[in-house]
Amino acid sequence: MYRSQNIFAMPQAFSSHTPRKVVSFKTPNRWVVLTLTIALIMSLPVLVVGNAIFEPFNENWQHLKEFLLAEYITNSLILMVGVSVGVLTMGVITAWLTSMCEFPLRRIFSWLLLLPLAIPAYIIAYTYTGLLDFSGPIQTQLRELSGWGYGDYWFPEVRSIEGAIVMLSLVLYPYVYMMARAAFLEQSVGALEASRTLGSSPLNGFFRVALPLARPAIITGLSLALMETLADFGTVQYFGIATFTTGIFRTWFGVGDGTTASQLAVMMLFFVFALILLERWSRKRAKFHNTSQKQTAIKRFQLKGAKAFWAWFACLLPVFFGFILPALQLLWWVFTTAEETIDASFFSLTFNTMLLAIAAALIAVSIALLLAYGKRLHHKPLIRTGVSIASLGYAVPGTVIAVGIMTPLAFLDNSFDAWMRETFDVSTGLLLSGTVFALLFAYTVRFLAVSVNAIESGLGKIKPTMDDAGRSMGLSPLGVLQQIHLPLMRGTVLTALLLVFVDVLKELPATLILRPFNFNTLAVRAHELAADERLADAATPALMIVLVGILPVILLSRAISHSRAGEQ
Amino acid sequence: MSVQFNNIAIKVLIGSLVLSFAVAPLIATADGEVSLYSARKEKLIKPLLDKFTASTGISVNLVTGKADALLKRLEVEGKNSPADLFITTDAGRLHRAKVAGVLQKVESEVLNKAIPSNLRDNDGMWFGISQRARPIMYVKSKVKPDELSTYEALADNKWKKRICIRGSGNIYNQSLVASMIANNGVEKTEAWAKKFVTNFARPPKGGDRDQIKAAAAGQCDIAIANTYYLGKMIHGKDEAQKKAADAVAIFWPNQEGRGAHVNVSGVAMTKSAKNKDNAKKLMEFLVSKASQQWYASSNHEYPVVADTQWSDTLTSWGKFKADQLNLSKLGELNGDAVKLMDRAGWK
Numbered sequence: 047m048y049r050s051q052n053i054f055a056m057p058q059a060f061s062s063h064t065p066r067k068v069v070s071f072k073t074p075n076r077w078v079v080l081t082l083t084i085a086l087i088m089s090l091p092v093l094v095v096g097n098a099i100f101e102p103f104n105e106n107w108q109h110l111k112e113f114l115l116a117e118y119i120t121n122s123l124i125l126m127v128g129v130s131v132g133v134l135t136m137g138v139i140t141a142w143l144t145s146m147c148e149f150p151l152r153r154i155f156s157w158l159l160l161l162p163l164a165i166p167a168y169i170i171a172y173t174y175t176g177l178l179d180f181s182g183p184i185q186t187q188l189r190e191l192s193g194w195g196y197g198d199y200w201f202p203e204v205r206s207i208e209g210a211i212v213m214l215s216l217v218l219y220p221y222v223y224m225m226a227r228a229a230f231l232e233q234s235v236g237a238l239e240a241s242r243t244l245g246s247s248p249l250n251g252f253f254r255v256a257l258p259l260a261r262p263a264i265i266t267g268l269s270l271a272l273m274e275t276l277a278d279f280g281t282v283q284y285f286g287i288a289t290f291t292t293g294i295f296r297t298w299f300g301v302g303d304g305t306t307a308s309q310l311a312v313m314m315l316f317f318v319f320a321l322i323l324l325e326r327w328s329r330k331r332a333k334f335h336n337t338s339q340k341q342t343a344i345k346r347f348q349l350k351g352a353k354a355f356w357a358w359f360a361c362l363l364p365v366f367f368g369f370i371l372p373a374l375q376l377l378w379w380v381f382t383t384a385e386e387t388i389d390a391s392f393f394s395l396t397f398n399t400m401l402l403a404i405a406a407a408l409i410a411v412s413i414a415l416l417l418a419y420g421k422r423l424h425h426k427p428l429i430r431t432g433v434s435i436a437s438l439g440y441a442v443p444g445t446v447i448a449v450g451i452m453t454p455l456a457f458l459d460n461s462f463d464a465w466m467r468e469t470f471d472v473s474t475g476l477l478l479s480g481t482v483f484a485l486l487f488a489y490t491v492r493f494l495a496v497s498v499n500a501i502e503s504g505l506g507k508i509k510p511t512m513d514d515a516g517r518s519m520g521l522s523p524l525g526v527l528q529q530i531h532l533p534l535m536r537g538t539v540l541t542a543l544l545l546v547f548v549d550v551l552k553e554l555p556a557t558l559i560l561r562p563f564n565f566n567t568l569a570v571r572a573h574e575l576a577a578d579e580r581l582a583d584a585a586t587p588a589l590m591i592v593l594v595g596i597l598p599v600i601l602l603s604r605a606i607s608h609s610r611a612g613e614q
Numbered sequence: 615m616s617v618q619f620n621n622i623a624i625k626v627l628i629g630s631l632v633l634s635f636a637v638a639p640l641i642a643t644a645d646g647e648v649s650l651y652s653a654r655k656e657k658l659i660k661p662l663l664d665k666f667t668a669s670t671g672i673s674v675n676l677v678t679g680k681a682d683a684l685l686k687r688l689e690v691e692g693k694n695s696p697a698d699l700f701i702t703t704d705a706g707r708l709h710r711a712k713v714a715g716v717l718q719k720v721e722s723e724v725l726n727k728a729i730p731s732n733l734r735d736n737d738g739m740w741f742g743i744s745q746r747a748r749p750i751m752y753v754k755s756k757v758k759p760d761e762l763s764t765y766e767a768l769a770d771n772k773w774k775k776r777i778c779i780r781g782s783g784n785i786y787n788q789s790l791v792a793s794m795i796a797n798n799g800v801e802k803t804e805a806w807a808k809k810f811v812t813n814f815a816r817p818p819k820g821g822d823r824d825q826i827k828a829a830a831a832g833q834c835d836i837a838i839a840n841t842y843y844l845g846k847m848i849h850g851k852d853e854a855q856k857k858a859a860d861a862v863a864i865f866w867p868n869q870e871g872r873g874a875h876v877n878v879s880g881v882a883m884t885k886s887a888k889n890k891d892n893a894k895k896l897m898e899f900l901v902s903k904a905s906q907q908w909y910a911s912s913n914h915e916y917p918v919v920a921d922t923q924w925s926d927t928l929t930s931w932g933k934f935k936a937d938q939l940n941l942s943k944l945g946e947l948n949g950d951a952v953k954l955m956d957r958a959g960w961k
Contacts, residue, residue, distance in 0.1 A: 286819030
């Protein structure tokens with residue numbers, strides 16, 4: 047597709063002796079092989095899980111179909127639709143306001159709006175239940191003041207499907223916000239200015255120019271939010287909502303049937319495939335590259351008076367409910383429990399968690415760069431499918447994908463051990479299983495979708511003519527990636543790093559099952575206490591996750607702003 | 615050009631390798647150390663392990679996690695698994711581990727003598743180390759104890775919209791229903807469950823503490839919960855929870871018949887165990903008097919060893935007759951219980 051564009055876009059002098067053909071004959075194999083190999087390794091866990099589809103369907107599947115499946119599908123769909131509405135509304139509006147308008151505290155909001163990302167969904171669910179539940183302080187106060195009893199008054203039920211939609215939207219909208227904001231900032235001002243000189247109102251310019259241009263980025267953010275919604279277990283389980291995830295756990299842990307559980311997981315993956323297709327379709331329909339040569343500073347709409355207030359208010363709402371309120375509740379709990387929960391081991395927990403998150407972010411983003419660039423170099427269906435399958439890990443519930451990771455690793459270890467015993471009479475035991483390597487592999491698989499999606503949307507914005515120009519000047523494909531793409535998408539790479547970093551901080555199920563002896567992370571500690579129904583004690587590690595997540599969020603936000611030429 | 619990129623890649627690779635080693639605790643476990651996969655939370659097992667190490671000099675390596683996930687880890691790691699022992703709550707899980715073939719038989723006079731036979735596996739594959747009871751809790755101001763009798767009677771119409779209990783995804787409820795299937799059969803239990811579900815005051819949600827809190831707040835008159843949650847609410851720091859715990863009392867059901875439903879947390883030796891002697895020492899340590907008392911006082915669970923001194927809290931709830939059902943049954947019937955609850959519409 048982009049070849050035809052090249053011909054029109056390339057200055058004559060370059061295209062006449064572009065050595066592309068020659069080079070692409072010399073090197074494609076290396077890239078195709080590299081990309082496919084990495085994609086295959088990253089896909090292994092999903093394939094291990096997916097393999098269950100070839101097993102016969104047993105009577106437990108019949109039972110599922112008869113009593114539960116319809117409910118799982120309905121609830122999962124309602125959740126996805128609801129979360130879509132929530133994250134799009136909050137994410138796009140705030141992204142537009144903070145990138146294109148000027149109002150009090152705009153700069154601070156631009157990074158405050160990212161903070162809910164650092165709060166695990168199940169933690170926010172716990173805090174709101176603590177506040178708003180029937181036996182919580184607010185309703186109790188209400189009853190004491192009014193003399194009402196149970197059933198005498200109406201109060202929104204937190205632990206309902208609507209509640210779950212709100213909770214998930216509050217912590218997932220930053221994906222959309224982040225992607226949309228980066229897209230708005232990277233848009234050439236020219237297009238918007240043109241629309242304005244043609245008499246469009248700011249609002250009109252938003253709907254007719256900025257939004258369509260940003261659509262691929264927004265859809266990328268949305269699909270990440272939805273994949274996480276599908277994989278969520280903590281929130282829906284606590285709220286008593288039967289979804290695919292709770293169904294998978296019930297079938298596996300309750301009925302004790304791992305095969306049927308995996309088959310259910312595969313069925314859920316069809317939903318994800320639909321999402322991926324949607325995303326790809328949206329990008330195909332709208333392939334926009336930055337065409338403007340010069341990027342001048344955005345002239346923001348100066349909002350005054352009531353308008354400024356409403357803009358300020360619209361940004362405050364998600365920050366308040368997604369971060370400030372739950373963080374305050376956590377802080378309150380921390381004060382009541384700190385002496386018991388903060389000990390020497392707490393700092394090693396924090397240290398472990400940070401190191402793991404940094405390492406995993408670097409690895410996942412490096413691999414994402416290779417995969418996305420390999421895909422860009424060679425538009426082969428095989429590569430595309432490979433990368434898509436490798437990205438599926440994000441939507442599979444953590445424990446299930448962890449089993450998919452554990453199985454091939456243990457198989458490798460045991461086979462090597464058997465071979466060593468036979469050949470050298472030496473037992474090597476388990477070399478990879480139960481090590482930090484296994485954990486890092488798990489994180490990479492699990493969060494590859496996050497980094498690949500971010501990087502792909504960044505790469506997509508770079509005109510293919512750039513590649514050609516670079517190649518014509520003698521750069522190797524790697525040289526192009528490194529010397530042209532990387533500097534151009536610094537903001538995107540940082541975004542991807544941050545997203546993986548924060549996700550690893552929060553990651554629980556895979557860490558829980560794969561970690562080495564005597565090794566804990568903040569999320570594990572928070573979970574252990576919360577699962578024991580000691581929510582207040584869980585607050586300290588939970589708040590620490592948030593604190594560790596905040597610093598990179600702030601740094602990143604600055605980087606995104608600065609990634610735009612002409613922006614201070 | 616590509617050299618530079620390779621540099622980055624190599625730096626990342628080396629960096630992460632260095633990190634792996636810096637972060638990773640020793641992978642290979644030293645000789646004599648006991649390695650443990652525990653589905654009991656760290657706070658509920660580590661203090662005992664520390665005492666064990668202090669008194670014997672044997673160090674213990676610990677991974678905590680969810681029972682079924684740890685069991686899966688044991689399965690895929692196979693004979694090279696570094697774990698010597700597996701600790702989990704719920705007899706159903708212990709039974710599942712036995713069936714999966716990841717356990718081995720332990721012959722110990724100490725264990726067999728200390729633990730009543732219905733609280734350990736017939737083949738010596740697993741041993742209960744603490745007991746947990748799931749009785750009825752009622753709101754003192756609304757229900758008189760003589761209105762209550764058995765779990766079965768909770769299906770009566772008079773309890774319409776008055777009962778709080780958590781979802782059927784929870785293992786405690788699955789075990790309770792499995793015990794009823796074992797005692798009354800599938801058909802009777804299913805008929806009971808269908809009526810019982812219509813007596814729920816609200817769709818099931820939250821954990822055991824939530825049921826007690828909801829009852830105390832007036833949302834229902836009866837809650838079904840494990841007793842140690844009540845104990846933790848009484849002894850916790852949260853004033854609201856203390857108040858809620860004060861509002862309810864425990865009723866021991868089925869005292870005329872089979873007794874109240876109990877389950878255990880237990881320990882088993884893995885098939886791959888490399889330090890059998892020390893592992894066995896740890897198992898025996900867990901049923902020592904001191905350990906048993908620790909369970910009772912710190913987590914408000916019931917000891918499995920008969921002559922263990924009860925804490926004041928346990929004493930205040932009174933003696934009770936416990937269901938003597940062999941707990942392996944709970945494991946065998948767990949899947950049936952889940953499906954039965956699905957059919958009954960127990961969310």
